[in-house]
Amino acid sequence: MLRVGQRYVRDDRTLTHLCLVSRALGAEAVYLEDAEKDVLGTLEEVNRTWGGGLRVVLGEPWKKVIRDAKAEGRAVVHLTMYGMPLQDRLEQLRQLDRTLVVVGGPKVPGKVYHEADYNVAVTSQPHSEIAALAIVLHEMQNGEELKRSFGKSRLRIVPSETGKRVIEP
Amino acid sequence: MLRVGQRYVRDDRTLTHLCLVSRALGAEAVYLEDAEKDVLGTLEEVNRTWGGGLRVVLGEPWKKVIRDAKAEGRAVVHLTMYGMPLQDRLEQLRQLDRTLVVVGGPKVPGKVYHEADYNVAVTSQPHSEIAALAIVLHEMQNGEELKRSFGKSRLRIVPSETGKRVIEP
Numbered sequence: 278m279l280r281v282g283q284r285y286v287r288d289d290r291t292l293t294h295l296c297l298v299s300r301a302l303g304a305e306a307v308y309l310e311d312a313e314k315d316v317l318g319t320l321e322e323v324n325r326t327w328g329g330g331l332r333v334v335l336g337e338p339w340k341k342v343i344r345d346a347k348a349e350g351r352a353v354v355h356l357t358m359y360g361m362p363l364q365d366r367l368e369q370l371r372q373l374d375r376t377l378v379v380v381g382g383p384k385v386p387g388k389v390y391h392e393a394d395y396n397v398a399v400t401s402q403p404h405s406e407i408a409a410l411a412i413v414l415h416e417m418q419n420g421e422e423l424k425r426s427f428g429k430s431r432l433r434i435v436p437s438e439t440g441k442r443v444i445e446p
Numbered sequence: 447m448l449r450v451g452q453r454y455v456r457d458d459r460t461l462t463h464l465c466l467v468s469r470a471l472g473a474e475a476v477y478l479e480d481a482e483k484d485v486l487g488t489l490e491e492v493n494r495t496w497g498g499g500l501r502v503v504l505g506e507p508w509k510k511v512i513r514d515a516k517a518e519g520r521a522v523v524h525l526t527m528y529g530m531p532l533q534d535r536l537e538q539l540r541q542l543d544r545t546l547v548v549v550g551g552p553k554v555p556g557k558v559y560h561e562a563d564y565n566v567a568v569t570s571q572p573h574s575e576i577a578a579l580a581i582v583l584h585e586m587q588n589g590e591e592l593k594r595s596f597g598k599s600r601l602r603i604v605p606s607e608t609g610k611r612v613i614e615p
Binding site for chain 2: 297327409
């Protein structure tokens with residue numbers, strides 16, 4: 278997941294949500310142009326506590342991230358409310374082997390639309406890049422990502438009907 | 447959608463995202479215990495500009511919202527990382543006719559777990575209540591919500607492959 282186009286006002290909570298959703302729904306790495314050390318610290322702590330090996334790459338310019346992804350054979354999927362409806366592109370997206378999902382902030386450069394292989398909208402209504410990312414990751418993986426194991430971890434939740442059960446495995 | 451359990455630090459951006467996702471994915475109403483007037487203003491403005499009639503109810507205690515929902519025949523679906531995996535409850539959830547989806551903040555009272563008909567987890571990993579809400583609304587409606595029309599509006603997006611096209615219908 279690559280996030281492009283920060284808000285003028287710092288927006289670490291949204292960025293943290295985007296990264297945590299990426300991790301929970303199976304992304305290998307997140308590319309952040311310019312994050313507070315706080316965000317990085319949170320993600321390292323979550324990896325340590327809950328497992329998995331999400332990679333966090335800081336400070337690489339978005340053009341380079343997109344160029345490198347394409348060179349690796351990844352399709353670039355840009356999420357934008359102006360794009361084509363997800364449901365009309367889903368068949369194609371599900372056939373992609375490796376992808377870079379680009380999430381735009383409000384200051385997304387126009388060039389991102391042209392660099393992307395797909396500009397995809399989760400509804401054409403204004404809502405949340407976090408929600409759009411979640412639905413796209415979920416649909417591209419056919420819901421299989423919900424069953425993912427995070428391997429060795431310090432804590433693990435045991436699902437329960439009405440309580441909170443956390444173990445140290 | 448009912449949001450229960452604010453953070454100590456005000457958290458209007460997360461709350462705004464939750465409300466906008468609810469609207470975009472077809473909720474009829476959102477119940478906020480205690481929102482800044484800002485959030486309400488944003489939602490009214492979005493309704494006016496982009497259509498639809500999302501109702502925003504402020505200041506009703508969560509117990510009353512849940513009690514009234516049950517009296518109306520709604521099933522109460524509480525989203526929590528401690529709950530049962532979404533994929534194991536989906537068949538039941540899809541058969542529900544009317545629901546109240548409860549989204550907990552970090553300060554969710556234990557009672558909510560017991561009042562809920564379903565405690566459901568979108569992965570047992572920490573991520574984002576916005577993402578969990580999006581995936582649950584999407585799955586409960588079998589993706590049909592993506593095709594929803596918002597009726598009369600001041601602006602409308604015309605989906606496009608690489609640009610931004612907005613019309614005044």
